[in-house]
Amino acid sequence: xEAPNARIVMNADEIARALRRIAGEVTERNRGADGxxxxxxxxxxxxxxxxxxxxxxxxxxxxxxxxxVDINLYRDDLGTSLAAPVVGRSDIHFELEGRVVLLVDDVLxxxxxxxxxxxxxxxxxxxxAVQLCxxxxxxxxxxxxxxxxxxxxxxxRRDERVxxxxxxxxxxxxxxxxxxxxxxxx
Amino acid sequence: xxxRHLLDIESLGTERIVQFLDTAEVFFDVSRRKIRKVPTLxxxxxxxxxxxxSTRTRxxxxxxxxxxxxxxxxxxxxxSSVSKGETLLDTxxxxxxxxxxxxxxxxxxxxxxxFIAKHSSASVINAGDGTHxxxxxxxxDAFTIRRAKGAIRGLIVTIAGDITHSRVARSNIxxxxxxxxxxRVCGPRTMVPHGIEQLGVSVFDDFSAAVEGADVxxxxxxxxxxxxxxxxxxxxxYSRRFGLGRRVLSNAKPDAIVMHPGPMNRGVEIDPDVADGxxxxxxxxxxxxxxxxxxxxxxxxxxxxxxxxx
Numbered sequence: 001x002e003a004p005n006a007r008i009v010m011n012a013d014e015i016a017r018a019l020r021r022i023a024g025e026v027t028e029r030n031r032g033a034d035g036x037x038x039x040x041x042x043x044x045x046x047x048x049x050x051x052x053x054x055x056x057x058x059x060x061x062x063x064x065x066x067x068x069v070d071i072n073l074y075r076d077d078l079g080t081s082l083a084a085p086v087v088g089r090s091d092i093h094f095e096l097e098g099r100v101v102l103l104v105d106d107v108l109x110x111x112x113x114x115x116x117x118x119x120x121x122x123x124x125x126x127x128x129a130v131q132l133c134x135x136x137x138x139x140x141x142x143x144x145x146x147x148x149x150x151x152x153x154x155x156x157r158r159d160e161r162v163x164x165x166x167x168x169x170x171x172x173x174x175x176x177x178x179x180x181x182x183x184x185x186x
Numbered sequence: 187x188x189x190r191h192l193l194d195i196e197s198l199g200t201e202r203i204v205q206f207l208d209t210a211e212v213f214f215d216v217s218r219r220k221i222r223k224v225p226t227l228x229x230x231x232x233x234x235x236x237x238x239x240s241t242r243t244r245x246x247x248x249x250x251x252x253x254x255x256x257x258x259x260x261x262x263x264x265x266s267s268v269s270k271g272e273t274l275l276d277t278x279x280x281x282x283x284x285x286x287x288x289x290x291x292x293x294x295x296x297x298x299x300x301f302i303a304k305h306s307s308a309s310v311i312n313a314g315d316g317t318h319x320x321x322x323x324x325x326x327d328a329f330t331i332r333r334a335k336g337a338i339r340g341l342i343v344t345i346a347g348d349i350t351h352s353r354v355a356r357s358n359i360x361x362x363x364x365x366x367x368x369x370r371v372c373g374p375r376t377m378v379p380h381g382i383e384q385l386g387v388s389v390f391d392d393f394s395a396a397v398e399g400a401d402v403x404x405x406x407x408x409x410x411x412x413x414x415x416x417x418x419x420x421x422x423x424y425s426r427r428f429g430l431g432r433r434v435l436s437n438a439k440p441d442a443i444v445m446h447p448g449p450m451n452r453g454v455e456i457d458p459d460v461a462d463g464x465x466x467x468x469x470x471x472x473x474x475x476x477x478x479x480x481x482x483x484x485x486x487x488x489x490x491x492x493x494x495x496x
Binding site: 074084 | 216220223227484
């Protein structure tokens with residue numbers, strides 16, 4: 001459901017094109033998809049990781065493994081929020097050793113989620129490299145973290161909320177939207 | 187105060203129980219990784235305060251705390267100031283002054299953890315109090331059953347042994363009936379409290395009848411240290427009527443699982459054949475214990491952050 005004062009910063013076409021471009025950049029930079037794997041950050045990064053897999057298959061003719069990572073056990077703010085956040089399962093069923101991990105998230109904001117996700121990955125093994133892909137970079141970094149692949153950089157106010165809606169429950173088209181919010185989004 | 191502590195199952199809502207079980211699934215995965223440690227409770231302090239002997243439960247809480255990166259301190263009554271006559275409240279107040287985040291307490295007096303919770307700014311976890319409750323045991327039993335059977339609703343669970351003195355039985359009865367299992371209890375009449383039917387269980391005198399068609403057979407330890415020899419004549423006679431061997435177990439469903447909270451008296455309440463047999467889930471219970479206690483520490487320590495006292 002679209003909030004009344006939401007502004008769409010990417011529509012379905014733009015998202016699809018951005019992902020196609022990113023898939024091309026990934027194969028160009030890594031000279032194909034050998035030794036590559038995708039890890040989506042729960043929850044927003046997971047559907048994006050699966051879409052990228054389809055696009056990489058079209059380009060390279062093969063499937064790369066996809067895993068998911070839940071960052072809640074690696075947060076730096078446990079005990080400062082009202083309730084312990086609901087932890088989800090991480091699922092990385094392949095060896096990270098020697099692989100290039102493409103970490104995928106929907107929105108890059110303070111960088112704290114990415115820091116937590118990298119720490120989580122390291123507990124599963126020692127990847128050869130980790131690259132970061134975000135559909136939206138909304139700025140306001142609090143840690144020295146930058147994405148390798150970005151769908152779109154969007155100017156936002158700190159207290160605004162950015163949501164990426166893919167196959168949304170409301171049946172609406174894929175979109176990324178920014179809206180005012182009393183509580184700052186993560 | 188109730189969210190900060192885990193004192194009993196009786197006062198927990200179904201939703202909260204399910205939250206503990208679901209959260210434990212995540213930690214079960216963590217314990218099966220190569221690196222079995224997450225940084226979640228870095229900087230938090232957990233004190234295990236055990237006034238009664240325990241190997242399994244104390245070790246389980248210690249490993250759970252350490253896998254969450256908490257600092258864990260063990261205090262047992264022997265070799266502590268408790269043996270010099272300090273009162274429970276004084277012991278707790280002194281430990282409190284060192285600012286722990288969680289106190290895990292086992293005590294021979296029913297209600298001791300509730301008493302401490304009233305005087306404590308730390309989260310209190312009951313690790314077994316007298317004949318009252320042992321909530322994390324019931325949670326790990328439910329976790330084990332759920333993993334083996336998929337769900338708890340609709341299952342027949344037979345709990346057999348010294349029901350009267352068993353905090354494990356009491357916590358399990360509260361939890362399993364709340365989650366929709368049919369619970370049967372069985373034991374010598376001297377070991378089954380009057381009016382236990384009011385907790386929603388049915389009482390059986392004959393062990394084979396109690397096991398008939400069961401999905402889960404949960405054996406309790408005969409607690410010699412808790413009673414004189416008046417409640418039953420001999421261990422041999424007890425074993426003949428209420429011990430779980432292969433013949434009795436054959437009355438249960440073919441895929442029934444056998445559970446025991448430990449420590450086992452082999453040859454008394456359970457035959458080695460069954461304890462070590464293919465239907466035994468006894469070591470699965472122990473593995474589940476770490477996951478459930480990690481979930482408990484995580485949920486309580488996470489929620490204590492907002493407490494005005496901490």
